[in-house]
Amino acid sequence: MDNLIGRYRNVSILAAAIFLQIVGLAVQVKRSSQNQSTRLIRVWTVAAITPIEKNIVRLQGGVSDIWHNYMYLRGVRQQNRELQDQIQQLQLEQVRLRQDAEQARRLQSLLGFKEQFIDKTIAAQVIGSSGSEQSRLVYLDKGSADGISQDMAVISAQGVVGKVMQVFRHTAQVLLVNDQNSGVGTILEQSRLQGVLKGRATGELVLDKIMAEEEVKVGDRVLTSGGDQIFPKGLPVGTVANVARGPEFLVVTVKPAASLNHLEEVLVITRKQEREPRVSAAAPVRAADILAERLPSVPDQPETAPGTVPARASVPPANGLPGTVQVNPQSKTTSPAAASVRDPHTAPATFTGQGVTTPKAQTSTAVPRTQAAELVRNVPAGSKPSAVTDGLVNTKPGQTAAIPARTAVQSDATTSANQTSTNQQKTLKPATVTKPAATNDSALSLTSTPKPKQNPLLPAAAPVKKPPTAATQPAAQVSKPMKSAAPPASKPVANTPNPAVQPGSSGDAPQ
């Protein structure tokens, strides 16, 4: 026997090594809590591998940040413009959705439903993977020390990523939704059919347990149902990519919403909250109000200095009603030069550096000549008179509405100050809203007298539509000299009339 073992010593060792590993494997498979039985080895490996990964990812991120934030900025301006357009569109969309949400909350409240909210999340960076095609999991740079624990949901901006499987001190292991050990309770957005989303060996996502007679459309969105007690309800998981009929169940292939092969940053949902829906007591916001917010703001009424000559100022009621203007507070920090926004249907409004009077009160804001000159002098070089618009307001990108606004800056300063103010205006050129030519009237007069062909408020200038250009940016953002921003009267009529606009209103402000 000894001879036999000695002769086949190496093979015996091989057999012993294989046997031991098979026994170990069998023990792990039999035990339900396999993670605990082999935790020590996994901790050692993770402790040896992940610190290097973490440092490399940090270094990589630092270099990438420097490159993208300080060097490679090509196209950023254009992207910024596009994103601003997108924000405007989304703001309008949000108004509609808010109404729907409020209605849904009211109904849920009546029915005593409870909502589950994502209360707290932790942002984490993906630092590594299993390195195996068969096991789809990733490692995060945050662990139990950061508040992460087992079975927490992991999401990205696009949708569901997976769940935390094992947690170490400074690292966490996340099982991706497309791993074959994974399962997510889901619901189809349109048909409201519920099923379990599972991963396949090939990495595909398949929606399981949907009866063959049900109708599932390709392109339908798949959301979390909340039934698995891990993922909150309503998170996007993916879209239906293919539907095949099996003998008993449908085989619904789902394209994941999150890019599971290119994950970089994720959010770990560390706390969920369940509460009854609260119905907002606030009055619903209308699209008109949102639009009005983009118009120049009405600064607070200042106290008028005694013994000064009042400047003309009036503005329609800023309550969001048609024909009124709700003004952007940004104007408070802009040029102190006076400007008037006029609506032919209402009394003319005059914006000054000190404030604007309401049409009802018809009070005047007076700025003494010396004070006005001082204000003009103190104008920051880069400030823009956003309180004074170019007579245009974007309803949404590509759609521009004319408002009955005119700029007219007037002062009651004496003519003796003509020369001084003209000089001051020269220094103010970037910050003023009208051409220097408009200063003929008086010392501090910045009155704008646009030519009729440039007047956006002529009868033809109902809401007009034009492609989104810099000139058609929202009034609060584009504070250009009026003439340069005024659209030609031949612009196409917009699809949606601006409620803040008086159609057919004339732009010729009474002087």
Added chain:
Amino acid sequence: MAVTYTSREQIEVYRLSLPVTILAPLLAIFLQAFLSKAFHWFTIFDLPLLVVIFFGMARRSQVAGLVTGACIGLVQDSLTSYPLGMYGIAKTFVGFFASSLGVKLDTESVGTRLLVVSGFYVVHQVVYFTIARGLVDLSLNWSWSRELWSAGANAVLGVFLFVLMDRLKQRA
């Protein structure tokens, strides 16, 4: 140096220093995990397997080969969500047979390396899938085309990698 059955006395046996023995497998496992995250296609490669084959063929000791294979395989297992031992068993086999083969073949020829690596890759995958299906009850998909393509890719990578690793060898 060409090694044949008739010149076994001329077999050159190499040894690898302790730092290389520890760090090279760890580096391979780290790169496998890290690069697969950045480039998903990198999962077709199996760097730890290449290290097992290289160590086995360089040392030409069956026991050392199987121990190296088992250790590297178990560490690789611990990064996955599956039970420990699947890669361990597969790489134990590969380590053992690679060192057995290293005694009989010219392990420094490019052609031999291409054949050996691609052959061992297929053996490794067959063992792994057998364990996964038979013992762990995982439903993994076997695709001959994919496995053969991966075997070829690993063989090409192995040729370049082995040239680099040859510099780490020390004559015993």
